[in-house]
Amino acid sequence: MELASFLIVFFMVRYIRTSLQTAVRFPEWEKILVIVQYAASGLLAADVFLDSSITKWLWHILLLGMVGAAYLLKDFRPVRNVWLAVGPYILVSLFKDIARLIDSDFYKSISTVIEIAEVFTLVWLIATWVSTQRQQKALEKERLKRLQEEEQSRIIAGQNVMLEQLVAERTAELTRQKEELEQTLTELKATQDQLIQREKMASLGELTAGIAHEIQNPLNFVNNFSEVSVELIEELKEERRREDRDIELEEELLTDLTQNLQKITHHGKRADSIVKGMLQHSRTSTPQREPTDLNNLADEYLRLAYHGLRASDKSFNATLIMDFDEHLGKVSVVPQDMGRVLLNLFTNAFYATEQKRKTGLAGYQPTVQVSTKRLSDEQIEIRVRDNGCGIPKTVLNKIYQPFFTTKPTGQGTGLGLSLSYDIVTKGHGGALTVETEEGEFTEFIIQLPT
Amino acid sequence: MKVLVVDDETDVQILFEQRFRREIRAGELIFAFAHSGEKALAYLNEHPSEYVLILSDINMPGMSGLELLRLIKTTYPAPPPVVMMITAYGDSESHDQAMQLGADAFLTKPLDFNNLKEKLKSAL
Numbered sequence: 001m002e003l004a005s006f007l008i009v010f011f012m013v014r015y016i017r018t019s020l021q022t023a024v025r026f027p028e029w030e031k032i033l034v035i036v037q038y039a040a041s042g043l044l045a046a047d048v049f050l051d052s053s054i055t056k057w058l059w060h061i062l063l064l065g066m067v068g069a070a071y072l073l074k075d076f077r078p079v080r081n082v083w084l085a086v087g088p089y090i091l092v093s094l095f096k097d098i099a100r101l102i103d104s105d106f107y108k109s110i111s112t113v114i115e116i117a118e119v120f121t122l123v124w125l126i127a128t129w130v131s132t133q134r135q136q137k138a139l140e141k142e143r144l145k146r147l148q149e150e151e152q153s154r155i156i157a158g159q160n161v162m163l164e165q166l167v168a169e170r171t172a173e174l175t176r177q178k179e180e181l182e183q184t185l186t187e188l189k190a191t192q193d194q195l196i197q198r199e200k201m202a203s204l205g206e207l208t209a210g211i212a213h214e215i216q217n218p219l220n221f222v223n224n225f226s227e228v229s230v231e232l233i234e235e236l237k238e239e240r241r242r243e244d245r246d247i248e249l250e251e252e253l254l255t256d257l258t259q260n261l262q263k264i265t266h267h268g269k270r271a272d273s274i275v276k277g278m279l280q281h282s283r284t285s286t287p288q289r290e291p292t293d294l295n296n297l298a299d300e301y302l303r304l305a306y307h308g309l310r311a312s313d314k315s316f317n318a319t320l321i322m323d324f325d326e327h328l329g330k331v332s333v334v335p336q337d338m339g340r341v342l343l344n345l346f347t348n349a350f351y352a353t354e355q356k357r358k359t360g361l362a363g364y365q366p367t368v369q370v371s372t373k374r375l376s377d378e379q380i381e382i383r384v385r386d387n388g389c390g391i392p393k394t395v396l397n398k399i400y401q402p403f404f405t406t407k408p409t410g411q412g413t414g415l416g417l418s419l420s421y422d423i424v425t426k427g428h429g430g431a432l433t434v435e436t437e438e439g440e441f442t443e444f445i446i447q448l449p450t
Numbered sequence: 451m452k453v454l455v456v457d458d459e460t461d462v463q464i465l466f467e468q469r470f471r472r473e474i475r476a477g478e479l480i481f482a483f484a485h486s487g488e489k490a491l492a493y494l495n496e497h498p499s500e501y502v503l504i505l506s507d508i509n510m511p512g513m514s515g516l517e518l519l520r521l522i523k524t525t526y527p528a529p530p531p532v533v534m535m536i537t538a539y540g541d542s543e544s545h546d547q548a549m550q551l552g553a554d555a556f557l558t559k560p561l562d563f564n565n566l567k568e569k570l571k572s573a574l
Contacts, residue, residue: 213509216538220560221461227563228468256468263461310509311539320511 002047004122005059005093008086009040011129012066016079019136026075036066056097063090085128089121199415203343210308214274218267225260225267232257274300287337291330294338294382298322298370301339305346306368309354318353323371331380331450337423341432344416345384345444346370351407352388352442359389380450385443391436399434424448452480453570456490456506456518457536469563479570487513491521501531503573508537508544516547523552532573536561 013033016022022030040062047055067083067090070076096114100107107114236253239245302320309316346368353366369385391399398404400421405414424432430448435441455466463483473479482501484490487510494501504522508515519533534555535548545556555569 213538216559217459221459221465223560224465224469224563228465232468259464260468263464267461306511307509317514317517318511 002044002055002059004089005063006040006044008089008125009062009066010037012082012086013037013040015082016070016076019079020076029075036062060090060094060097064094085125085132089118089125092117092121195413195415196419199413199419200340202413203340203347203416208308210304210306210311211274213307213311214304215271218270218274221267222264222271225263229257229260229264232260274304287334289332289334292333292335292338293328294331294333294380295324295328295372297335297339298324298342298372298382301342302346302368302370305343305350309347309350313354316350316354318350318366318368321367321369321371323369325371325373325380328372328374328380329450331448333428333448334423337427341420341423341446342370342382342384344420345446348416348444349384349386349388349442352386352390355389356387356439375447378449380448382446382448383443384446385441387441390438390440390442391434392438396434396436400432451478451503451570451573452482452501453503453505454482454484454490454493454501456484456487456504456510456515458485458507458510460485470567473567486510487515487518490518494522494526503532503534503570505534505536508535508548509539516544516551519548519551519553534569 013036017030017033020026020029022033043055043058043062063086067086070079070082092114096107096111096118099110099114232253236250236257239250239253299322302322306318306320349368350366353368357364357366365387367387369383371383371385372380373383374380395404395406399417401414402418403414404418421432424430424446428448430446433445433447435443435445455462463481466481466483467474470479470481474481482493482497484493487506490504490506491513494504506515506518515535515537519535522533523530530552532554533552534557535544535553536557536559537544538559548556554573557566557569
């Protein structure tokens with residue numbers, strides 16, 4: 001049985017040392033355990049060479065001491081349950097030796113039972129040992145798995161931090177780009193406003209000569225009618241001083257005077273409305289829609305466009321045809337915006353006839369026609385037609401593009417039709433369409449809801 | 451003397467009639483008015499050789515005053531009437547062109563009626 005005791009001590013020491021890692025954590029205990037191991041080896045050698053019963057008791061003491069130490073000492077807490085495995089064997093073998101010492105007869109009578117019990121305790125010990133080892137392995141596995149998981153989650157956390165940093169960087173970059181784009185957009189909007197304003201001023205320039213002419217005429221009338229009225233009054237005074245007053249003539253003079261004053265008012269108002277129109281045309285603030293007589297507006301702007309062109313090109317000439325629907329009624333539009341559209345269409349029409357005239361066509365009479373028509377209760381249309389050079393099919397789909405122009409560099413902004421299109425469609429919910437035949441005619445059609 | 455005034459502004463008629471009321475009443479001057487070059491030509495064709503003086507605006511829609519001048523000077527039966535041109539743009543280009551086409555005088559707006567009266571009297 002000494003061999004069994006030795007093996008138990010040997011494996012127990014080994015078990016304690018490995019599971020508690022005494023070499024690292026408890027160097028003092030490590031020393032003691034090594035000593036215990038040597039002691040066990042020595043004890044086994046003593047068993048072999050000395051035939052003494054004392055070794056039996058030393059084995060018991062050693063085993064009990066170890067189990068007791070493992071059970072009682074705080075440092076050995078994790079291996080405390082070693083007594084469960086070893087305890088039965090120690091008890092049985094101790095009982096056997098004590099029984100043999102006290103009463104050998106009694107011992108002999110139960111020796112078989114004791115030996116069997118001893119075998120059972122050993123089997124128990126081994127079984128417990130194996131199962132513990134298994135548990136240990138499972139626990140170790142679990143621990144390793146947990147460690148792995150921890151490692152993984154640590155890696156994931158690291159990656160998360162990295163990703164978050166990346167996201168932050170990208171977000172910052174996107175924000176920067178967004179701000180840049182917003183800045184660019186603001187600049188573009190400002191540029192667009194400037195361009196629109198420039199286009200307005202350009203068309204105002206085109207208008208200036210026409211306006212000067214249009215204002216000069218009514219002013220001449222105002223001056224002339226005033227002067228002639230003074231003459232009439234002089235004549236009236238003369239008549240009244242005479243002995244044989246001609247009452248009929250006096251009446252006639254008075255009637256003429258009234259008429260002249262009405263003419264002065266009429267032409268004064270005419271000049272006034274031209275100046276107002278000019279101011280409206282150059283104004284930048286957002287204008288309001290108001291019920292507008294489109295016949296008047298078309299008439300006014302056709303004259304302005306015509307005289308504007310005539311002022312810059314003396315040889316220019318064209319027949320103007322106005323065909324206005326008397327039942328057009330007032331239409332709610334922004335007068336200066338619609339004026340710009342009409343002015344633009346008229347200027348283009350005159351330009352087209354001028355281009356055709358320059359080709360030297362015999363018997364060509366440049367003609368620009370504007371007509372208005374009420375289509376239904378909800379819709380009216382304005383047509384601007386010229387018998388000029390027409391629009392080639394190849395550029396027809398580009399005419400509303402901003403900056404597209406067929407005029408030589410510096411003569412057209414390329415914004416006229418683009419702005420006109422926006423004003424009619426976006427500004428007034430209408431439609432701007434064109435019918436044309438190259439070399440024959442062009443007709444722009446504005447349809448507006450009323 | 452018969453004078454034909456050509457201008458697209460209709461109020462010109464009232465103005466002339468008042469400015470020359472004494473002359474008209476005295477029967478010295480007889481005025482007729484046309485509101486476009488085309489109408490003036492038609493009127494002249496209806497009343498051949500009656501009008502000895504024509505006063506025409508240059509800037510009119512349709513047929514311009516210069517075109518009217520050219521047609522009168524080239525196609526009108528002799529003796530050709532006196533033609534005076536009136537324009538709001540007193541530029542030398544129009545002036546030269548009018549003179550080249552045979553205009554007898556070149557007047558700028560606003561019209562100086564005293565000056566015009568003298569010119570008419572000298573033309574008589």
